Amino acid sequence: xxxxxxxxxxxxxxxxxxxxxxxxxxxxxxxxxxxxxTAVCDVSLSLYPREFFALLGPSGCGxxxxxxMLAGFxxxxxxxxxxxxxxxxxxxxxxxxxxxxFQSYALFPHLSVADNIAYGLKREGLPRAEIARRVEEMLAxxxxxxxxxxxxxxxxxxxxxxxxxxxxxxxxPKLLLLDEPMAALxxxxxxxxxxxxxxxxxxxxxxxxxxxxxxxxAMTMSDRMxxxxxxxxxxxxxxxxxxxxxxxxxxxxxVGDINILEGRVASIxxxxxxxxxxxxxxxxxDEERPTLAIGAPVLIGLRPEKIELSHDEPAGDLNKVAGxxxxxxxxxxxxxxxxxxxxxxxxxLKVALTNRTRRAARPFAxxxxxxxSWDVEAGLVLPP
Numbered sequence: 001x002x003x004x005x006x007x008x009x010x011x012x013x014x015x016x017x018x019x020x021x022x023x024x025x026x027x028x029x030x031x032x033x034x035x036x037x038t039a040v041c042d043v044s045l046s047l048y049p050r051e052f053f054a055l056l057g058p059s060g061c062g063x064x065x066x067x068x069m070l071a072g073f074x075x076x077x078x079x080x081x082x083x084x085x086x087x088x089x090x091x092x093x094x095x096x097x098x099x100x101x102f103q104s105y106a107l108f109p110h111l112s113v114a115d116n117i118a119y120g121l122k123r124e125g126l127p128r129a130e131i132a133r134r135v136e137e138m139l140a141x142x143x144x145x146x147x148x149x150x151x152x153x154x155x156x157x158x159x160x161x162x163x164x165x166x167x168x169x170x171x172x173p174k175l176l177l178l179d180e181p182m183a184a185l186x187x188x189x190x191x192x193x194x195x196x197x198x199x200x201x202x203x204x205x206x207x208x209x210x211x212x213x214x215x216x217x218a219m220t221m222s223d224r225m226x227x228x229x230x231x232x233x234x235x236x237x238x239x240x241x242x243x244x245x246x247x248x249x250x251x252x253x254x255v256g257d258i259n260i261l262e263g264r265v266a267s268i269x270x271x272x273x274x275x276x277x278x279x280x281x282x283x284x285x286d287e288e289r290p291t292l293a294i295g296a297p298v299l300i301g302l303r304p305e306k307i308e309l310s311h312d313e314p315a316g317d318l319n320k321v322a323g324x325x326x327x328x329x330x331x332x333x334x335x336x337x338x339x340x341x342x343x344x345x346x347x348x349l350k351v352a353l354t355n356r357t358r359r360a361a362r363p364f365a366x367x368x369x370x371x372x373s374w375d376v377e378a379g380l381v382l383p384p
Contacts, residue, residue: 013223014238015048022085024049024207025070025175030079032065039065041231042079047175052201052208054218057228058254063211066228067177070209071100083174099173103180105164107152114139114148117167124171138166141200158189165197169204178210182217194220215255219243227251249382252301257336259307259349260382261300265292273381275300279342280321286376299382304352306378309337309364310371320373323349325366330355337364339372 015021023046032040040062047053055063068074070081072093081089088096099120107116114135121131139145142162152160161181168176181197182190198221201208212218218225219239226236227250235247246252249260263277273285275298283300292298314320323341326348337351349372353364364370 013050015051016046016224021048023047024051024084025209026080026082026085027066027070028080028082030066030069030076030081032062032069032074033077038231040069040076043231043233045226045233045236047207047209049207050205052198052221052223053210054222054225055209055211055228056213056215056218056225056255058213061228062231063228064179067100067179067209067211070175071098071177072096073100097174098177099168099171099175100177100179101164101168101181103183105152105160107160107163107167109152112149112151113144113155113163116152116163117148117170119167120171134170138170141169141203142166157185158193161185161193165200169206173206175207175209178208180212181210182212182214190217191220197221219255227254229254245380246301246382249299249301252380252382257304257350257352259302259304261302261347261379262384263298263300265294265296265298267294268292272376275381279347280319283319283379284317284376285379285381287379287381289381292381297384299384301380301382302349302374302378304336304350305334305354306374307349307351308373309339309351309353310373311364311368313371314373318373318375319379320371322369322371325364325368325370328362328364328366335362339370341372 025047027043027045030040030043031038043066055066057063065074069076072091076089080087083096108119111119117135117138118131121134135148139148142165144159144162152163155163182193185193194217210221222239224236224238225242227234227242229250235242235251242251242255246255252258261277261280261283263275263283266274266276266282271286271288273287273289273292275283275285277283277300285300308314321341323339325337326340327338329336333355335353335355337353338348339351340346340348351372
């Protein structure tokens with residue numbers, strides 16, 4: 001019988017939609033202040049066993065503070081934190097079945113790789129044979145076999161990260177917290193490590209919570225993610241839902257590139273919404289929004305990859321607008337084209353073109369007169 005791929009197993013993993021599923025972690029109305037600054041404001045959140053959860057947001061949004069409260073390094077001013085239904089708000093860090101991998105890795109430079117991994121196990125007083133067995137198990141798990149005697153300064157950045165990960169996992173925590181775990185890695189190593197972490201988490205069945213400001217990192221690794229802003233959770237959901245159906249403009253602009261058009265609702269016929277914009281004229285959207293009203297101001301979000309670019313005016317009933325190419329950015333896999341629509345006082349719209357061939361001649365050039373088009377399902381309505 002063919003073995004199921006990790007990806008197919010992840011797609012079937014949706015405990016947050018199961019009313020009978022019991023969370024492993026619950027934040028209940030948690031607030032944390034530092035003087036006059038409220039770092040985390042009334043946060044309620046549930047994490048489930050075996051979930052890979054990501055907290056995403058800019059610097060200073062409160063995501064690391066939320067993680068540090070879960071680890072026990074900070075104490076909430078209000079609210080509770082529960083683990084398996086037990087209130088751990090006042091439990092000190094060393095008594096929680098939670099481990100944290102720090103952004104700096106915090107390895108002991110004078111200790112070998114093996115001794116770094118064994119450090120927490122020795123403090124727990126485990127027998128020497130059990131410590132040795134677990135160290136070897138962790139070295140194999142993170143693919144560092146044979147490097148146990150090296151010191152951290154004899155390792156690459158990616159190898160040091162794996163040592164920190166192995167040390168955090170050696171105590172077999174119920175929950176592993178990762179604070180910007182790949183910030184120090186170069187892009188290619190970071191991308192490879194993301195999939196390694198996903199495979200590792202799947203094998204272990206440990207609940208992972210990662211804090212990051214990198215949207216690609218969060219969307220690649222997580223089963224669910226939460227977008228934070230000014231200490232509050234703005235939206236929680238699977239990555240595809242966050243990307244395709246953002247709750248507001250902040251989420252839409254933070255997660256991926258997006259074009260924003262301002263307009264007013266002109267008509268509503270079932271799921272077909274017509275919006276009058278000053279830049280692109282009337283735009284039609286297939287969008288079910290019961291709260292929309294005729295004449296109400298709305299924002300239209302339009303992802304660059306959902307727009308078609310052509311020299312000739314498209315036929316049919318597509319949304320379309322004429323414009324002039326102002327700039328072109330070649331990114332290897334895609335070409336990002338900025339098109340001015342609505343004249344010199346108009347608006348720049350981004351269009352992402354997939355580079356499918358190795359053609360030397362580019363189909364579009366600066367100052368070309370072009371047409372942008374998209375179907376009714378491409379755009380989305382955002383609150384103003």
